[in-house]
Amino acid sequence: xxxxxxxxxxxxxxxxxxxxxxxxxxxxxxxxxxxxxxxxxxxxxxxxxxxxxxxxxxxxxxxxxxxxxxxxxxxxxxxxxxxxxxxxxxxxxxxxxxxxxxxxxxxxxxxxxxxxxxxxxxxxxxxxxxxxxxxxxxxxxxxxxxxxxxxxxxxxxxxxxxxxxxxxxxxxxxxxxxxxxxxxxxxxxxxxxxxxxxxxxxxxxxxxxxxxxxxxxxxxxxxxxxxxxxxxxxxxxxxxxxxxxxxxxxxxxxxxxxxxxxxxxxxxxxxxxxxxxxxxxxxxxxxxxxxx
Ligand SMILES: [Zn+2]
Ligand SMILES: [Zn+2]
Numbered sequence: 001x002x003x004x005x006x007x008x009x010x011x012x013x014x015x016x017x018x019x020x021x022x023x024x025x026x027x028x029x030x031x032x033x034x035x036x037x038x039x040x041x042x043x044x045x046x047x048x049x050x051x052x053x054x055x056x057x058x059x060x061x062x063x064x065x066x067x068x069x070x071x072x073x074x075x076x077x078x079x080x081x082x083x084x085x086x087x088x089x090x091x092x093x094x095x096x097x098x099x100x101x102x103x104x105x106x107x108x109x110x111x112x113x114x115x116x117x118x119x120x121x122x123x124x125x126x127x128x129x130x131x132x133x134x135x136x137x138x139x140x141x142x143x144x145x146x147x148x149x150x151x152x153x154x155x156x157x158x159x160x161x162x163x164x165x166x167x168x169x170x171x172x173x174x175x176x177x178x179x180x181x182x183x184x185x186x187x188x189x190x191x192x193x194x195x196x197x198x199x200x201x202x203x204x205x206x207x208x209x210x211x212x213x214x215x216x217x218x219x220x221x222x223x224x225x226x227x228x229x230x231x232x233x234x235x236x237x238x239x240x241x242x243x244x245x246x247x248x249x250x251x252x253x254x255x256x257x258x259x260x261x262x263x264x265x266x267x268x269x270x271x272x273x274x275x276x277x278x279x280x281x282x283x284x285x286x287x288x289x290x291x292x
Contacts, residue, residue, distance in 0.1 A: 006211030010195030147189025176215030218280030
């Protein structure tokens with residue numbers, strides 16, 4: 001079998017942590033952009049994207065501000081007329097067309113990519129129905145965790161829809177974001193840890209596009225290693241590591257900080273969840289498997 005390892009190009013060091021879903025007073029956030037940036041710098045993040053509703057925040061906007069050492073990525077949350085889509089590395093303001101395939105296609109004419117936001121928000125746990133996620137083509141990822149939905153209706157998690165898509169052979173990366181609107185409670189709930197030697201906005205975007213990152217709510221993954229048909233995961237602050245294959249089926253589960261597994265013969269993908277204290281977790285991206 002061939003195991004596609006999205007972490008193959010990760011440098012030995014330089015893992016950068018950041019949140020890509022952030023609101024300010026320019027839309028419905030509670031704090032002005034400069035204060036939001038300062039809060040994220042205090043948190044110790046390396047990068048941040050501001051993603052106000054249907055407002056482009058780009059390098060020109062950031063140039064007027066103190067970055068406090070953060071790498072600032074341009075962003076927008078396409079909001080009006082349909083399920084919310086995050087435009088990461090945004091290079092232009094996208095018209096929020098009701099036809100979200102049109103929005104994704106518009107984003108793909110530029111340098112950025114699309115992430116489907118908080119799919120399981122709202123009382124029906126269905127802000128973005130699976131049927132749409134199944135139908136749309138060309139988006140890079142989806143939020144498998146959105147911190148702010150934790151205090152709203154529905155679920156902050158969406159690994160259910162993720163496993164369904166992956167099981168159909170779709171290549172969709174998982175993201176964890178704050179979606180912060182309020183200071184304090186909303187800040188530092190979820191982030192992505194990106195392996196890249198290039199610290200620029202373009203370098204971070206390129207690494208995420210390749211899947212060389214893992215979403216986290218507080219757990220660190222220190223080693224991801226593929227040798228032959230085996231995958232080894234080391235997560236020093238995990239109490240438990242679980243291995244999944246299609247269709248969300250668990251094939252290994254250890255109460256330990258290290259897991260080494262042989263990939264099951266008929267797996268089409270495998271992925272790992274590292275569970276730590278206080279409900280914190282880290283998720284690897286899927287490793288896609290093809291039989292030789
Ligand atoms: Zn949203
Ligand atoms: Zn949002």
